[in-house]
Amino acid sequence: MKNFVLGILNIFAWIFEFIFGLGTILSIIMGIIFLIPNIQATFLKQVPNLKNVTGTIFLVVFALIVSAVMCAALCWGIRAIRLVIRNINQDIYFDQSNLDLLHTTLISLSVFTVADFIEACLIGAAKYNLKGKPNLNLDFSNIVYSLIVLGIIYVIYLVFKNGLKLQEESNKII
């Protein structure tokens, strides 16, 4: 049962790692492409009701950079979680490597949460830039989920940290 569940989680982690890795590359490529004036002109033709054209182009490029950061952070975090799963599958529980990997996950999720907040502000600003939508409406619902996941990972990190201490104590008893 344990091997089955961990195997499934490992496969999902591989898939998500690949998707977010690809997302990072695509965001960077799209950001670079968007700097080409012809592409900008085509985009502006499709969105004619803009209050501020230069501001919108800046917003799109900045949003793509933030999107690349978000994808890279998730890819990095999921890789760390996948390695923790691999360690647990090999019956390595309270080990320094697991603690380091959980620390990496915490950092990557923190980066993702901050980037998510910036992205929400950018989306709000982009909507505000459209004519006929005068109110600045920011949606931070995703950040609440990110903070909850961050809290859960932090609790797991604390459990592993104290588990490692107990393991070291236990190792000194022959």
Added chain:
Amino acid sequence: MIEVTLDYMLLKRKMTSKELAAEIGITPANLSILKTGKAKGIRFETLDKICQVLDCQPGDILKHTDSE
């Protein structure tokens, strides 16, 4: 403090640390930790096996001294 006087018993029984470690099923490194007093404690299970192999009592390998 508790002092481990395993070396004396090993000499008495003409046995090496390596042989004792193999007999009681712990690594020579762990036995060395025990002998040098670096261990924080000893399991009853380990103590039992040592006493069985060396044919002695726990008091023969553990000694209480006043010094810290």
